[in-house]
Amino acid sequence: MGLDYKWVFWNTHKKAYDRLIVSGMVIYLVLFFTISFLTNPEIIAETVIIRAFGSLAIIMLHIILAIGPLTRLNTKFLPVLYNRRHLGVSMFLAALIHGIFAIIHFHALGNVNPIYSLFTSNMDYGSLTNFPFQVLGFFALLILFVMASTSHDFFLHNLSAKTWKRLHMMVYLAYALVILHVFLGAFQQETSVFTTATLFLGWLTLVSLHLVAAFKESKVDRFVAEKNTEGWHKVCPPEEIEESRAKIFTVKGERVAIFKYDGKLSAIHNVCKHQGGPLGEGKIVDGCVTCPWHGYQYLPHNGQSPPPFTEKVKTYALKIEKGMVYINPKAFPEGTAIPPISSS
Amino acid sequence: MIAGQRKAHKYIWIGIAVVLPLLMFLAIKDLDFTSARTSDASGELPVSFSLSGQSLKIQVDTPLKSTASLVYEMYTDGSRGNILGQLEGRGSYEFLISPGTKGIYIMDAIKKEELFKIEF
Structure with a gap:
């Protein structure tokens, strides 16, 4: 959380992860080049570059798409999630090199504009197996470009978290386009059981992870709490909540984080305004609820970020009845101060 | 994520689970995997x-x-x-x-x- 924007927000952990990303990419490329030239000495450099960077981008895309559901299934993966943005931009750069070399190699030597050539060199748009697959890759690259260029906090802040999230969910369309680009392109020209099966297994892994995580979340969303006569939802005994931590509770399909701190209890909406991080998985640091994803902070009693920051989340009223915490399901507007209740 | 986004994610991945394998199959069903040639x-x-x-x-x-x-x-x-x-x-x-x-x-x-x- 910072007041001014920086081109790249690096800290010690991010630098370590970035070194890991760069080393992984370099090792993969070196191995790919070595094996390609050893197994096929006649192969030309442009072909190897196109293949190496294309396959690298696909592998990275699979890793990126697996991180979200993995963190929902196991919080041990959270540190990887904090660094997903840099991985995404690196993946785009690999895809861009693949795209640029492919356009130069196959379309730049004629007498028409290379982009025009990409769309018109094969006009068999009505066919499936002869479909101009390069067009699919072009649109996937375009989506990845939009995502990479708007990945900075400046755009997140100015587009609003909701719009930004919608925009970045286009990565799923990019993934589908990339898969079809490979199946209708490379696999048509060089049939290989190994590469086909690998990509199919990648799809199977991603689909399984996302659907398992989605159905697990749906189960939590459908939770119906016991209510008292006034319609307040029964949560748990206060002792069940750890000091400086929260219990995440479902109210009308939305998640609420009930925090215990300094002998008090307060409830706020669980979703961080920055990137939708789960506030209830964070803890109280310096008197503020601190998002586990990027450290955005909120005061627990009013859901407001401490000045000069302006982020606000909804708040909820709590009470204790017969040794049980109850929550009013009706949320207060974002930033409304609600006096905390005693946890004893 | 808010509830709406969770739902959107679920439906998108159900779509990817159903449509993509069908297209993958149609793309490779006529390929000859016994030969490496075009x-x-x-x-x-x-x-x-x-x-x-x-x-x-x-x-x-x-x-x-x-x-x-x-x-x-x-x-x-x-x-x-x-x-x-x-x-x-x-x-x-x-x-x-x-x-x-x-x-x-x-x-x-x-x-x-x-x-x-x-x-x-």
Whole structure:
């Protein structure tokens, strides 16, 4: 959380992860080049570059798409999630090199504009197996470009978290386009059981992870709490909540984080305004609820970020009845101060 | 994520789980996994030709799978001769061939493989 924007927000952990990303990419490329030239000495450099960077981008895309559901299934993966943005931009750069070399190699030597050539060199748009697959890759690259260029906090802040999230969910369309680009392109020209099966297994892994995580979340969303006569939802005994931590509770399909701190209890909406991080998985640091994803902070009693920051989340009223915490399901507007209740 | 986004994610991945494998299957169902060569080489010719004197007309009916297809003359002894030009996609191509040319070879310039051998 910072007041001014920086081109790249690096800290010690991010630098370590970035070194890991760069080393992984370099090792993969070196191995790919070595094996390609050893197994096929006649192969030309442009072909190897196109293949190496294309396959690298696909592998990275699979890793990126697996991180979200993995963190929902196991919080041990959270540190990887904090660094997903840099991985995404690196993946785009690999895809861009693949795209640029492919356009130069196959379309730049004629007498028409290379982009025009990409769309018109094969006009068999009505066919499936002869479909101009390069067009699919072009649109996937375009989506990845939009995502990479708007990945900075400046755009997140100015587009609003909701719009930004919608925009970045286009990565799923990019993934589908990339898969079809490979199946209708490379696999048509060089049939290989190994590469086909690998990509199919990648799809199977991603689909399984996302659907398992989605159905697990749906189960939590459908939770119906016991209510008292006034319609307040029964949560748990206060002792069940750890000091400086929260219990995440479902109210009308939305998640609420009930925090215990300094002998008090307060409830706020669980979703961080920055990137939708789960506030209830964070803890109280310096008197503020601190998002586990990027450290955005909120005061627990009013859901407001401490000045000069302006982020606000909804708040909820709590009470204790017969040794049980109850929550009013009706949320207060974002930033409304609600006096905390005693946890004893 | 808010509830709406969780739902959107779920439906998107149900869509990817249903539609994508169907398209993957349709894309590869006719491929020959026993051969590493291009599918062009195993099927019927995607090109037709006509010869009038020394003028050779080649009609490419369906796009060639190889990205750089070069046309060579075939000498009487069957060896590969002069390069005539490149086939870049569907369309009509006309080349001037040397007298005594017995046929043509269409080669994949990148993989350096023979795609088609056509004798007149």
